[in-house]
Amino acid sequence: MLKKFLLFIASFSLAAGMAFAQVDVNKADQASLDGVRGIGPSMSKRILEERQKGGSFKDWDDLQKRVKGIKEKSAAKLSANGLTVNGQAKPGAAAQAGKTGGKPMKGDKPAAVAQAGDKPDTARK
Numbered sequence: 001m002l003k004k005f006l007l008f009i010a011s012f013s014l015a016a017g018m019a020f021a022q023v024d025v026n027k028a029d030q031a032s033l034d035g036v037r038g039i040g041p042s043m044s045k046r047i048l049e050e051r052q053k054g055g056s057f058k059d060w061d062d063l064q065k066r067v068k069g070i071k072e073k074s075a076a077k078l079s080a081n082g083l084t085v086n087g088q089a090k091p092g093a094a095a096q097a098g099k100t101g102g103k104p105m106k107g108d109k110p111a112a113v114a115q116a117g118d119k120p121d122t123a124r125k
Contacts (some may be wrong), residue, residue, distance in 0.1 A: 024084050025063060026056040037081040043069055060090045 023032050025047060033044035050066045057063040063085055064070050070078070079090035 020083050022084050022087075024087055026051065026092060033083075036073065036078060036083050038078050039083070043067075057085050059088070060085050 023036050025033070030041070030044045030048060033039050034041060034046055046067050046069065047063075051057065054066060057066065060075055060079070063069075064072070064075050075090050076093040113122035
């Protein structure tokens, strides 16, 4: 019982650590790619198939040219979410990701955002 509990704790910590880690598109398996926000099973499959067919991706432009569904905006978002090519984030990804106007990626759930002038509801009667 204790061994199972310790194994669970170790697995959980490893999984939590991987969730916040950078994922290199040239080294990742399908599960790692699926862990990047914005990449689902179909896109991770396309990435792996293209990597197997054409070899490692040289840079972000190479990834965008070879994998259907990854264009400039989505590449910037994926980079901001931890995807790298040869350990490198997409140049200017933070600036490009910020230009989307706060639109969520496909599958993202909207978060409650306070508007300017909103007052917190602290006084309940």
